[in-house]
Amino acid sequence: MRSNRSGLGNIVRKEFIDHIRSGKFIIVFLIFLLLSAYSLHGGINMYHDALDRYKEHIERIEDAEDIRIPMPAGPPGHPGVVHVTEWMPERPSALYAFMWMRMAMPVLGAILAVVMGFDLISRERQDRTLKTLLSHPIYRDEIINGKAIAGLLVIILAIGMTFGISLAMLLISDIVPTIGEFVNIALFGIISVILLVSFFAIALMSSVLFKNSGSSIMFAFGIILVISLILPAIAPFAAEMIVGPRPEPPPFDFRVPPPPSIPDEGQEGDEGVLEKREFEIDPLAEEEWAEWRRQSEAYWERIRPITEAFAILSPATHFGEISTVLDIGMGGMMGMIHIPGDDIPVEDPDIFDRLYAVWMNILALFVIPAIFFAIAYTKFMKLDIR
Amino acid sequence: MRYMIRTENLTKNYNGVKAVDGLNLEVEEGDIFGFLGPNGAGKSTTILMLVGMIEPTHGKCFVNDIEVSKDPLSVKNIIGYLPEDIGFYSNMTAAENLNYFAGFYKIEKSARQKKIEEVLELVNLGGVTKKAGQFSRGMTQRLGMAQALINDPKILFLDEPTANLDPESVFQYRNLVKRLSDEGKTIFIVSHILPEVSNVCKTTGIIKEGRLIAKGTIDELKREFSGMGEDQKQMIIEAFDPIPDLTHSDILKIEYSEDRKRVVIESTSDIREDISGILFEKHIRMKGMKMHEPTLEEAFLSIYKE
Ligand SMILES: Nc1ncnc2c1ncn2[C@@H]1O[C@H](COP(=O)(O)OP(=O)(O)OP(=O)(O)O)[C@@H](O)[C@H]1O
Ligand SMILES: [Mg+2]
Numbered sequence: 001m002r003s004n005r006s007g008l009g010n011i012v013r014k015e016f017i018d019h020i021r022s023g024k025f026i027i028v029f030l031i032f033l034l035l036s037a038y039s040l041h042g043g044i045n046m047y048h049d050a051l052d053r054y055k056e057h058i059e060r061i062e063d064a065e066d067i068r069i070p071m072p073a074g075p076p077g078h079p080g081v082v083h084v085t086e087w088m089p090e091r092p093s094a095l096y097a098f099m100w101m102r103m104a105m106p107v108l109g110a111i112l113a114v115v116m117g118f119d120l121i122s123r124e125r126q127d128r129t130l131k132t133l134l135s136h137p138i139y140r141d142e143i144i145n146g147k148a149i150a151g152l153l154v155i156i157l158a159i160g161m162t163f164g165i166s167l168a169m170l171l172i173s174d175i176v177p178t179i180g181e182f183v184n185i186a187l188f189g190i191i192s193v194i195l196l197v198s199f200f201a202i203a204l205m206s207s208v209l210f211k212n213s214g215s216s217i218m219f220a221f222g223i224i225l226v227i228s229l230i231l232p233a234i235a236p237f238a239a240e241m242i243v244g245p246r247p248e249p250p251p252f253d254f255r256v257p258p259p260p261s262i263p264d265e266g267q268e269g270d271e272g273v274l275e276k277r278e279f280e281i282d283p284l285a286e287e288e289w290a291e292w293r294r295q296s297e298a299y300w301e302r303i304r305p306i307t308e309a310f311a312i313l314s315p316a317t318h319f320g321e322i323s324t325v326l327d328i329g330m331g332g333m334m335g336m337i338h339i340p341g342d343d344i345p346v347e348d349p350d351i352f353d354r355l356y357a358v359w360m361n362i363l364a365l366f367v368i369p370a371i372f373f374a375i376a377y378t379k380f381m382k383l384d385i386r
Numbered sequence: 387m388r389y390m391i392r393t394e395n396l397t398k399n400y401n402g403v404k405a406v407d408g409l410n411l412e413v414e415e416g417d418i419f420g421f422l423g424p425n426g427a428g429k430s431t432t433i434l435m436l437v438g439m440i441e442p443t444h445g446k447c448f449v450n451d452i453e454v455s456k457d458p459l460s461v462k463n464i465i466g467y468l469p470e471d472i473g474f475y476s477n478m479t480a481a482e483n484l485n486y487f488a489g490f491y492k493i494e495k496s497a498r499q500k501k502i503e504e505v506l507e508l509v510n511l512g513g514v515t516k517k518a519g520q521f522s523r524g525m526t527q528r529l530g531m532a533q534a535l536i537n538d539p540k541i542l543f544l545d546e547p548t549a550n551l552d553p554e555s556v557f558q559y560r561n562l563v564k565r566l567s568d569e570g571k572t573i574f575i576v577s578h579i580l581p582e583v584s585n586v587c588k589t590t591g592i593i594k595e596g597r598l599i600a601k602g603t604i605d606e607l608k609r610e611f612s613g614m615g616e617d618q619k620q621m622i623i624e625a626f627d628p629i630p631d632l633t634h635s636d637i638l639k640i641e642y643s644e645d646r647k648r649v650v651i652e653s654t655s656d657i658r659e660d661i662s663g664i665l666f667e668k669h670i671r672m673k674g675m676k677m678h679e680p681t682l683e684e685a686f687l688s689i690y691k692e
Contacts, residue, residue: 010489018477128473132533135437135469136490137462386434 007138011146012153019116019154028115029158032108036162037169039100043329044173046099050092093331094170094177095184101166102188102329106228106316109196114220116154117203119213120147121380126211131385144380148204148373155196163189183351184326191322194365198315199224201372208379227313235310239303247295250288315368318361325354387414390541390572391436395445398431398596405431407596408445413589418563418573420583423593429576430470432593433543436574437467449541463491466534470545470576472526476519480511480529483518484536491537505532508562510555523550531559541572548582560586608679619656620678623649626671634660650678 019025121144124130133143163185170177177185199220206220207213240246311317323329355362391413398406406428413419423429434440436447438458447454449461474483484502493501506512509528521529527550534542548556563586567573577583583590584604592600592607600607618638623629628646639652651661658675665672 007490010486014486014489021477127476128469128471129475131439131469132472132474132487132530134439135462135467136487136537137459138490139459385439386430 008142008146008149011138011142012150015120015147015150016153019150020157024115025154028112032112032158033162033165035104035108036101037165039104040097040166040169042100043097044169044175047092047094047097047175048173050096054091090331093327094175094181095327096329096331097170097173097175098166098185098188099329102320102323105192106195106319109192110199110221110224110228112158113151113155113196113199114203114217114224116151117200118207118217118220120151120204121207121376121383122211122213122216123207125383125385126213134385140381141377144204144208144377148201151200151204152193152197155193155200159189159193159196163192180351184328187326187351187355188323188328191319191326191365194369195315195319198365198369198372201369201376205372205376205379208376208383228316232307232311232314232317235307236303238310239306242306243299243302246299247292249292249296250285312364313368315365318365318368321358321361322355322365325358326351389413389448390415390417391419391447391449391574392451393432393436393445393447396432396435396442396447397444398428398435398440399443404596406435406442409593409596409598411591411598411601413572413574415572416567416570417589418567418575418587420587420590421574421576421593422578422580422583422590424578427578427593428596429578429593430545431596433467433545433574433576437465437543438462463537464540465543466537466539466541467543468527468530468534468545468547470549472530472533474518474521474526474529474533477517479517480506480514480521480532483529484533487533488536493537501536501538505535508532508535510558524552524555527551528555528559531562535566539571541574542566543574543576545576546578547575548577548579617654619653621651621653621656621658621661621675622678623651623661623665623675624673625665626673629665629670630668632661632664647673 121130124133124143130143134140167177167185202223203216203220206216206223210216210219389412391411393409393411396406396409396411397404409428409432411432421429421432431440435442436449436454438454438461441455450464452460454461474480475486478486481502484505485498488498488502503512506514509532511525511528511532514525518526518529527547531544531547534544548559551559563573563575575583575587587604589603590601590607591598600610602610625647629642629649630646632640632649632651634653634657636653636655636657637651638654641650643649651657656677658677662672662675
């Protein structure tokens with residue numbers, strides 16, 4: 001009679017309504033929303049502080065009032081004096097306001113997603129509804145697929161609402177993101193969805209593995225704790241144990257040159273930039289430093305794959321890496337110090353190049369929920385339902 | 387007659403133990419089949435294989451000539467199943483629960499609402515607006531019956547359908563089963579409660595340790611297990627005075643109680659009239675005289691004791 005798979009739609013609809021009608025979900029989602037808004041509020045305040053500093057600085061530049069800061073000789077390469085007027089201040093970015101939200105998202109998201117998922121299957125077994133359900137003409141996988149799809153939709157809805165409110169808060173606070181910033185915020189929303197989906201997949205798996213909902217919630221949080229906190233935290237120690245101690249730098253050599261004479265005002269120069277001065281550097285010390293840098297680089301090259309391996313299953317780590325290239329929570333500093341003669345690229349790489357640089361993290365963020373869902377799916381298909 | 391339910395050497399092993407052991411069973415279309423057996427006999431295991439919830443270890447079963455393990459979905463489309471431990475979504479009302487389950491069948495939206503009201507009415511849950519989580523066990527069981535009827539099934543599988551019902555509900559349930567049978571449905575009832583089966587079932591099968599040990603109509607089973615032939619009668623006579631030795635050509639066996647005020651007679655025919663004549667002549671005051679029919683209860687107990 002029923003040859004198509006319309007059962008899936010029926011399950012998705014019921015599960016979706018179940019979530020949004022559940023008191024537990026509503027409470028946790030409201031807390032999620034409030035704390036997200038609160039963290040954004042903190043970010044907005046920081047943005048305004050940064051904006052004030054920026055404006056102050058611009059004024060100072062316009063007043064052409066120069067302040068020179070002597071720099072130590074090491075690490076070598078840029079010894080000398082930097083002039084405040086040489087700082088290239090950047091107007092704080094709207095993305096800077098998301099700094100706290102970015103930090104809060106993995107914690108709040110884990111709580112919301114686990115509350116959504118931890119008893120999806122275990123409750124059906126405890127209440128013996130699974131048997132009733134399966135006595136009707138549906139494929140068994142429609143049940144777990146339906147629950148997963150409904151969970152995804154609810155997460156999209158939840159994040160959508162959170163970001164909608166966030167944008168409204170920005171606009172109310174007179175922060176109008178540029179198109180580019182808006183794209184980054186949207187991408188940040190998307191990776192937030194995947195982050196929550198990862199935690200949700202863990203909770204769903206847990207609900208398949210445990211018949212008791214209490215055990216299920218403990219296990220879900222336990223797994224999340226291990227993969228996102230414990231493993232990444234012990235990674236540096238483990239890596240140092242494997243690779244050995246890091247190389248010691250040579251002793252610091254402070255040899256501040258005599259202060260240069262202040263040039264006359266209005267002197268014809270490179271637009272206020274002073275001529276570059278060369279310093280005599282002890283060739284022996286430089287050799288030592290270079291050697292240390294080589295060793296350090298080699299050392300970190302060996303450490304990095306180990307720490308990365310420890311954090312490979314941590315959705316929060318990948319979420320953080322991607323957020324960084326999206327400049328989420330960045331762009332609130334006074335801008336980069338432009339050292340004359342240094343070849344700092346003025347043009348930022350575009351968003352695709354930046355995302356390409358973290359393609360492994362992006363891939364991992366998709367693969368992690370897939371792994372946990374695959375375990376949940378396989379276990380569920382084999383479940384003894386009597 | 388065609389068989390609506392048929393099993394061939396149906397076997398289910400649990401860790402090497404045979405819960406169901408080479409079961410061969412046929413149930414005719416329109417029958418009310420009672421599947422009787424003590425706890426742990428394998429009744430529920432059999433029904434779970436018949437409704438496509440678990441796979442047999444060996445053997446096959448067919449429902450409406452569809453091999454269940456090959457096409458469980460087609461089977462589920464035409465059957466209704468009331469599990470022994472039915473559960474419902476506690477946050478939803480009876481109607482909402484049924485609406486969810488009805489969504490898995492091709493029933494028009496408008497027809498669906500009518501069907502839900504109809505089956506709720508059948509089990510006396512019409513107009514109940516409580517959430518299923520607040521239902522009593524009996525109400526839950528009745529909702530289970532409604533749930534099994536939601537797709538107007540050809541064949542009904544009921545596992546201990548009266549386990550939690552009060553006498554009135556049991557009465558209504560029996561009427562419902564008879565009515566459904568009159569509509570032409572085939573009904574397979576699992577029970578360990580004898581009257582449940584003897585009251586409604588046309589045919590009965592008895593299962594013990596996973597094996598079918600008897601099958602037939604209620605009368606056939608009674609005779610088979612009482613150890614009495616078809617032309618064998620048993621009478622019990624009680625009197626206020628001691629009863630003297632009785633003789634009759636039809637008597638096969640006669641037993642007197644110690645005070646001789648009670649006699650059990652086995653004979654080839656009903657000789658109550660002759661006996662009462664003899665006692666009347668001897669001025670013995672009678673207290674009572676009755677035919678003793680072997681009950682299924684006795685038959686059943688004799689099976690359990692074996
Ligand atoms: N999941 C299981 N694992 C191992 N053994 C099982 C399992 N389920 C049932 N059994 C065993 O199978 C046998 C048959 O059980 P079944 O539930 O079919 O009995 P039943 O006749 O329905 O009994 P009851 O009248 O108590 O409902 C029992 O011995 C039981 O212990
Ligand atoms: Mg049983």
